[in-house]
Amino acid sequence: MIRHLYTAKLKPGVRPEPIAAWREALLGLRIEGMQALLAGPDLELRAGNDSFAIVADFDDAEAWVRYDEDAEHNRIRPSGPVRASGGAAVGLDSQRHADRRQARGGTGVDRGAGRRAPRSNGRGDGLDRRRARPRAPRGQR
Numbered sequence: 001m002i003r004h005l006y007t008a009k010l011k012p013g014v015r016p017e018p019i020a021a022w023r024e025a026l027l028g029l030r031i032e033g034m035q036a037l038l039a040g041p042d043l044e045l046r047a048g049n050d051s052f053a054i055v056a057d058f059d060d061a062e063a064w065v066r067y068d069e070d071a072e073h074n075r076i077r078p079s080g081p082v083r084a085s086g087g088a089a090v091g092l093d094s095q096r097h098a099d100r101r102q103a104r105g106g107t108g109v110d111r112g113a114g115r116r117a118p119r120s121n122g123r124g125d126g127l128d129r130r131r132a133r134p135r136a137p138r139g140q141r
Contacts, residue, residue: 001035002058003094004067007050008087010041018079019052025076026054033063050088057094064091 010019019041026039035057042049058064067073 001094002061002064003092004054004056004058004064004089005092006054006087006089008052010051022076022079025079029067029070029073029076031063031067031070031073033059034067035059 023039023041027037029037037054037056039054040052042051042053056067058067
């Protein structure tokens with residue numbers, strides 16, 4: 001399975017109505033091999049995030065190519081005031097990652113793969129070796 005992730009910043013001052021219409025058009029796409037599509041504005045839980053995201057799951061790479069080349073999708077893609085310049089996309093082989101986690105005894109649910117908890121620099125000064133700044137005492141992290 002291929003998981004496609006796309007994020008972009010919306011143009012400043014765009015009203016909610018065109019964003020909602022763009023989202024509904026995306027959610028209305030019906031493409032052979034597309035299992036699911038989620039789309040919507042950022043919840044603004046963290047400053048600096050992109051302002052809109054799309055996550056779509058496909059059976060395989062051929063299904064993603066159908067999505068990428070779909071006439072309706074390409075009509076929606078550049079639609080007016082909603083999309084700002086730029087944007088980032090990535091495709092993941094999500095089944096391969098789930099299989100690897102399960103083989104290691106995991107649940108198959110990715111909870112921050114690739115991130116490590118900060119470790120002490122070994123000098124007993126409480127500094128995180130990656131950030132070289134004091135770590136908060138336990139219970140205050």
